[in-house]
Amino acid sequence: MKLRIVKYGDPILTKKAEPVTEFNEELKQLVADMFETMYAAPGVGLAAPQVGISKRLFVMDCSSGKDPKQKIAFINPEILSTEGEQIGDEGCLSFPGIYIEVRRPKRVIARAFDVEGKQFTIDAMDLAARCIAHETDHLDGELFINHLSPLKKELIKARIKKLIKTGRW
Ligand SMILES: [Zn+2]
Structure with a gap:
């Protein structure tokens, strides 16, 4: 089932999410629904707070459905280490039509649990590293615009605000 994506302005996006404690059917269904929602959007990453659920999990597929190995759910993820940097345009499904330049690590090593509750470690580069950093931020209530200068x-x-006022957000 496709879920509704929450847009910027909703307080759930700036709240720290709670850890997942039960690896059950409900969690599997949520992950399946989040993948469906992400592919339909379309996007390469989607965090639970973006569908109105304040839990520490996100889904990612930097191949946009082309490579099953890149379809990964991260439950209770932790970034273990980062290396280097990359600067590039970034979007967010909670900010439709907005793309901004964000500096992210070039490489991210992260640990998470899969839907079965099995822990795994991933060593990611480039887009995948950017995505893991962006989505993990969501779980702490951090949004990509926080990486901008105060003026920007x-x-x-x-x-x-203007878009909200005119009903186009
Ligand atoms: Zn986002």
């Missing part, structure tokens, strides 16, 4: 952040916020 205000400009984006003003743009969104």
